[in-house]
Amino acid sequence: SMPDTDVKINGKKAGSKHQGGFYRFSYNITDLLRYGKKNLFEVTVKKESENASVNLAERRADYWNFGGIIRPVFLEIKPADHFERIAIDAQADGSFRALAFLGNAVSGNLSVKTEIIDSSGKKIIENTSHIRKGSDNTTTSLNIASPKLWTAETPNLYTAQFSLLSENGTILHRTTEKFGFRTIEVRESDGLYINNVRVNIRGVNRHSFRPETGRTLDRAKNYEDVRLMKEMNMNSVRLSHYPADPEFLEACDELGLYVMNELGGWHGKYDTPTGVKLVKSLVTRDVNHPSVIWWSNGNEKGWNTELDGEFHKWDIQKRPVLHPQGNFGGFETMHYRSYGESQEYMRKPEIWMPTEFLHGLYDGGHGAGLYDYWEVMRKHPRSIGGFLWVLADEGVKRVDQGGRIDNQGNFGADGIVGPHHEKEGSFFTIKEVWSPIQIMNKKIDRNFDGNFRIENRYDFTNMQEVTFNWEQVAFPTMENSKSKVSVINQGRIKGSDIAPQSEGTMKINMPKFADNVNGLFVSVTDKFGHELWRWSWRIDQPAPIEPNKQGQLPTIAENQDEIRVNSSGKSYVFSKKTGYLTEVSTNGKKISFANGPKFIGARRADRSLDQFYNHDDPTAKSMDRTYREFDELGVLDSISVYAEGNAVKVNVQYKLGNMTSSNWIISPDGTLSLDYAYYFDGVVDLMGIKFDYPEEKMVSKKWLGDGPYRVWQNRLHGTTYDVWETEYNDPIPGETFTYPEFKGYFANCTWMELKTEEGTISISNETPDSYIGVYQPRDGRDALLYTLPESGISLLNVIPAVRNKVNATDLIGPSSQPKWVNGEKKGRLVFRFN
Known part of the structure; x- marks a missing residue:
């Protein structure tokens, strides 16, 4: 109960006031009962403690403060000897x-x-x-x-x-x-050993929370949280910033998670007399759970060092005691260090295990930058992993405000999943990066011999205990986009003998790829039947779209301002002032796809501008979250139109800017092809070409490419090459929770079909190593992550990384850095409008 509780039986105090909101306590009320009669049981709970240290430890904290009884109350009847x-x-x-x-x-x-x-x-x-x-x-x-x-x-x-x-x-x-039978050993300057095996910690911080019930959770909800973590291939959880329900620990015991069990104390700490009682309550309740590996004494200097020795008074196993964010007990656990500074901490003699890192906010943090961090952390001899912040958004359902989810602005919107466990893109990034089985083949071609290079990153499990499922498939082309993915051949095989924490090669005897096979899926399931990850490969580069060259030659009409080309009911207009495609119509009906290709480039402001900041200006800090679009200073050099064979070509040349050329081909069947080129020399976070299309007219999109979630430059993992489809949505981060998001940057797109109120825009992308942008990702109302330029429908060679709540992109690893580009970039797109 939160946090001060007085109990009376028949008007008499059952015992002294209990202070501390997250701990089990009891009274022997035998002598206060009236046997054979009705008894009055009274509980008074105060939302603010009379003990200032309890308020500091539990209520002056970065989470919702509730009052009342939050966990079950039991009446126990025991014999005299018990x-x-x-x-x-x-x-x-x-x-x-x-x-x-x-x-x-x-x-x-x-x-x-x-x-x-x-x-x-x-x-x-x-x-x-x-x-x-x-x-x-x-x-x-x-x-x-x-x-x-x-x-x-x-x-x-x-x-x-x-x-x-x-x-x-x-x-x-x-x-x-x-x-459970298990041994814990901390080896100085080395690592954490479970049963004599050094383990890597793939963990997350977790609060007990649901929008409708606050911190009160039933057994099913506690198990649901653990299953969610296991689905992300996590093996550890930190119970920040207070102990959880016993049912949660039971789920960790049964399903398998290493637990850091924490005494309350966000930044403030309990006084010693109070803390002594609460440590006893915590340890004696949870001492027998094999999942509990560490005790943690408060959080971020919210530890009372006089309590450090109290844990072992009650713990028969003498588990390690930590100070989260501190250096104690052989562990350096500092929070939110940059990529470079994390490497500095790894050079210290203590075991490096940050108890919070990659602080989430909206679509930032968590998976964004995780691959870079994890590659360093898992390989360093003194690093054993860490704990992401945090599992879920803590949004309250406000029944006094129409049922909206209140994340208290950006304070509660930092989860990997939403308040009702809606899965965000980082969920799947974490799942892939932390999969204990990793297939290392980056590309597979038509001559593939079935040999897979594999790392077994399990600590205890031989790969013979997992199962591989494979499918050779035929993906639909843009022309038959309504077709489904066809499975041509499939099979299942047990994993080969690759010991834990080692690597090797496994051969899957599958048929040679038939001519109609252009994709391969391989999924791995563990011994419990849970899928670890599903890998996919595109076997060949897609064949270029071949327009129908038979038919009537498109017609050309010109005046001093524009060129109009008509073909098979399609009409395309090109400006003689800009060279842009300015109008599209099909059978006389306008499709508002226009004003391109325009060069788009942008770069995030960096901290070198600090000297120019006005630090008295509350908006000054937002400068390094703003991506400034470069001015396109180019001008039209020439535009020409002519017939060649059965097609019409419009050639556009530019000078003095980034765009160098755009060459259009209009085929007899109305297909519109574009070959373009631009030049750039410099540092850039966003770069490519774009077209305009009114967002309010968008209905849905379907594509063959990586999905179903968008990507960032530092969050490319977590997607699968397949056919995906999403309805238009525009959720406000931290307020509405529709996933996957419609808008953003999408990798490895072979084709994309945009359904609009005006018709369908189909785009075939024949540009290697590129992204299709569908408008720009939306940030929260407070714009704490990014302010990106409007990019419409774009084809991009460079996309931005995304920061986390604490660190800007320049601080979170190689994948998060802007690109240095020098030279000409070329691309090819094919459009069909219906």
Whole structure:
């Protein structure tokens, strides 16, 4: 309950006031009850604590502050002689030790019978230990030969059943505890070892939250959170900034996640007397969960160092204790370091494991930059991974405001998923980058022999335990875009013998690619049936669109301002002043695709402009979030039109600017082809050509290319080459949660079909290593990530990276840097309008 609680039974205090909102507490009310009569149970909860340190630790924090009872209340009935708590230490060598604490000192000859039961219900071993008279505890020790070990990859659980027996063997009280055999070892300047194996941490921070219920979650919701993390191939979670429900830890035990279990304290800390009580509550409740690997004492200097030793008083396993954002316990956990500074931290002697990094905001952070960070982190001898910030948006459903989701501006809009777990693009980037099986073949051609280069990045799992599914497919062309992807051949094969943390080659015996096969899918599923990732390859570069050259020669009409070419009901108008395509119509009906090709180039302002900032201007900081479009200073040099064969050509030449030429071909069937060229010399974040089309007339898009999510220069992972389709949408980041977004930059597009209110615009892209831009991504209302120039419908050679909430793009790795371009760029597009 949040955070001060007084309990009365029949008007009398059950005990002292409890202070601390995230911790289990109890009272023995035996002497306050009226047996055989109705009893009055009163609970008073105060939203603000009378203890200033509790408010500092729990309520002066960067998250929603609620009041009231947030977790279940139980009425427990126990016999006079009973178990109060049990602490288990089960090691990887099969040794088992349990401390059983009773509710009071015993006066008779009592004993504890301990039985170990495996997951199938079979009893493995039992033992009986006697309790000395006057004692309130006993220790049981056992040894099991070759137990199945617990790890995040192999979450093997056992059950320990404890029976408190009277002198004649009568069961007085019985309780059970689930546990796992596993050993934790921190090796100085080396890493974290689970069961004698060094592990990499692929983690995320998590708050307990749902829009409708705040921090109150049922069992199903807790399990849902864990399954969501496992779907992203994560193996760890930090319980920032307070302990979670016990059901969440049960899910981590059963499904497999390493847990950092945290004492409250955002930036403020509990005073020592209060903290001592809360550490005991935290540890004694969660001590037996095998998933709990670390205790963390507060967050970002919200630690009371006088409490560091308290954790081991109650933890029989003596787990490592950390200070998130601090250097303590052999771990350097500093938050939000730049790519370069992270490498500096790795040179320190301590184990590098940032407990927060790549701070999300809207569509930034998380997956953006992760590949660069992860390649450095996983390879460095003192780095073991880290924890992204944060799992989900914390938006409250405001019933007082029409049910809108309130993320408190940008404060709660930093999740990998939305408030109802809507999956954003970074979700799939993380899933691919953190897949424990990695297929390293970048390209596959028609002569592919079936040999795949593979890295097994599991810590404990041989690749023989996973399954590969493959499909040879035929993708539809732009001409038959209504067709579905056809599966020509398919198969399934168990993985080959590649040990964990090693690499090798695996051959899949598949037929040679038939002439109609132009794509390959390979997916990998783990031993639990969960797909790790689905890779795709385009086998050949798509064949150029061949317009129908048979038919009537297009007609040409000219005046002093324009050239009009008519062909098979299509009409195209070109300006003699700019050389741009200015009008398109089909059968007399206008399609507002026009004003191009225009060169577009932009660069983000950088920090070298600091000396010119007016730091008293609240908008000054936004300068490095603004992408300034370069002026196109070029002018038309010449434009000509002529017939050649059965086609008409319009050739446009430019001078004194970036655009150098645009050469159009209008075929007898009305197909419009464009060969263009531009020149650029300099540093650029966004570069290509664009056309205008009114966004308000857009209906949907369908494309063959990487999808279904847009990409950024530093977030190219997480998409699959396939046929995708999305309806038009324009969600406001942090306020509306429709995914995947319609607008943005889309990689490896072979063709794209834009359905509009006026008709269909089909674009075949014959330009290698390019992106099709569909307008520009929308930022949140506060424009904290980017302000991009309007780019309409574009074909781009360079797209921007996206920053995170803390660091601008220049600070988050090689993939996030602007491009240095020098020379001419050429491209080819083919258009059809219907």
